[in-house]
Amino acid sequence: MYSVFIVDDDVFVRKGIISLIDWEKCGFTVCGQADDGEDALLQIDHLQPDLVITDIRMPVLDGLGLIQGISKTMEKQPYFIIISGYNDFKYAQKALRFGVQDFILKPVDQEELETTLLKVANVIEKDAKIIKNREKMLAITYMKKLLNNEINQEFMKELHIPLFKKDSYTVTKIELNGMGIDYSSLLEVVQQTFVEYDLADNTLFFEEKTGCLVAVFTDMKLKSQSYNQRDFYRKIQLYINAKMKGNLRIYKGKTVSELHKLKESYLTAKTTVQHKYLNENDVLFYEELEKEKIHYIELDRTFYQQLMETIEENNQEKIATVINRILGNCKEHRFAKDAVSTVVNRANHKIIKAIKEAGGDISRIHTWKWMMEWDHYPVNLKDIKQLWLSFLKECAEQLHQLNKNNTQGTIHQIKKFIDANYQQPLTLKSIANKFYMNPVYMGQLFKKTYGIYFKEYLLIARVEEAKILLRQTDDRIYEVAEKVGFVNADYFVTQFEKTVNMTPTQYRKKIANK
Secondary structure (H helix, E strand, O other): OOOEEEEEEHHHHHHHHHHHHOHHHHHHHEEEEEOOOOHHHHHHHHHHOOEEEEEEOOOOOOOHHHHHHHHHHHOOOOOOEEEEEEOHHHHHHHHHHHHOOOEEOOOHHHHHHHEEEHHHHHHHHHHHHHHHHHHHHHHHHHHHHHOOOOHHHHHOOOOOOOHHHOEEEEEEEEEEEOOOOOOOOOOHHHHHHHHHOHHHHHHHEEEEEEOOEEEEEOOOOOOOOOOOOEEEEEEHHHHHHHHOEEEEEEEEEEEEHHHHHHHHHHHHHHHHHHHOOOOOOOEEEHHHHOOOOEEOOOOOOOHHHHHHHHHHHHOHHHHHHHHHHHHHHHHOEEEEEEHHHHHHHHHHHHHHHHHHHHOOOHHHHHOHHHHHHHOOOOOHHHHHHHHHHHHHHHHHHHHHHHHHHHHHHHHHHHHHHHHHHOOOOOOOOHHHHHOOOOOHHHHHHHHHOOOOHHHHHHHHHHHHHHHHHHHOOOHHHHHHHOOOOOOOHHHHHHHHHHHHHHOOOHHHHHHHHH
16 A cells, blocks of 8 residues: 655645545555645655645645655655646646656546556556666675675665665575476576565575575565474475476575675575585575584595496496495595585596597587586486486496407507516506506406416516626626516516526526526
8 A cells, every 4th residue: 555645725625635535446545634835845754655646836835846845855756646726738847847647637536536546556566666676686786796705795785775774684595406407487486486475575586507596585584483494495495396396405504694794694505505415305504504514525546446447347237336336435424515526527537538548539428418517507416326327337338349449459559568668667557547448358358369468478578678688788686677677686586587497697607608
């Protein structure tokens, strides 16, 4: 219901208008009256009515003077309807320049005035919505700037935006989890939900990233006292979830009492999100989680190695087992959400690198694009596991085909590498890693191709080079051992004797005596 103030120097006209009109039907209630512009100006400044109905010609201060006075002294100006006994075109022109809604001639016709009042009520409502939306857009813009430390609290207070003069602020993050979902209507659905719960006037929303909204509640009061805040958030979550047909999750930050502490509330909401893979509840409160530790730590290297070996073996069943172990370890050691993202992305980077270096085309993997963008969306742990498993199985299959096609050439490259680098501390595992092969598979393939085990071949290569050095140089035995790749001279002597049936010293003497 809007308020109206009536000004006319004729008391009978005022009383007649008041009694003639069905004010409630028109959406108004009479809040006051005056018989001249000067008295009206004082009362209007005090009462702040939405509409003023005024006569033009009055003693002391006429209608136009009253309108001009109000426009100079009042920040929030009312709407005006002028009534006059004179059909004065010049007055009407001036009145319209001051934004007067209508000019009605006396005697006042009930139907005409009521029709005008209904129109004005509609204009007031529309303008109020426009102003409110404009204020909200400004509030959102400056709220973001405050959270980014681009402006301070004092600057925001000077903006005279009502939402910046509240007693409490609570930042809450709202996520619609899933991939391939139409997120376009999320903001609209959430806003409409809060309208229905009578909280729209005290709430600001903005989209932080795809599928993720930030809500700032100011002076939040529950519509009903029959349930607490957790019940309220849960009802909101279920309601929006049903409309969006996804997995909606809500993360409530700490409530703060002053605007300059808003960043603190925002950061606690972000911290609450970091618990999402450790807690299956769809509504999480910072106050309930702040004492629970979460960690931003590295995953043990052995998990990456185990996953890589499983991929290279193309063991489709074991891939799922290794994924469960990795994610289980993350949960056991309370990895934060971002730490889990790092684990998944780091593992993927190693696998993609192996495929590219084997000459593969990563774009042929159907889930590749989704896997590269998965952490740009809110995703729950179940969806991550499913997507990751599909991706890794495809990677394993492609890598298997690449290795199968490149096997013959690769094993010859490995033999050449051994021949050129036998003096280095080589192991089956180190060479397999270099050529992106499974160590067990490489050992079997080497034996199949050359009829000798890798370890035996390496030993023979080193012993043959040692024989050359023993024949052609005066190097001491330990120096020869080092040059051909043996760390321990005694071990070199033992292996040399097993292979040549004599010690290095005996071999040198035998050659010298010839």
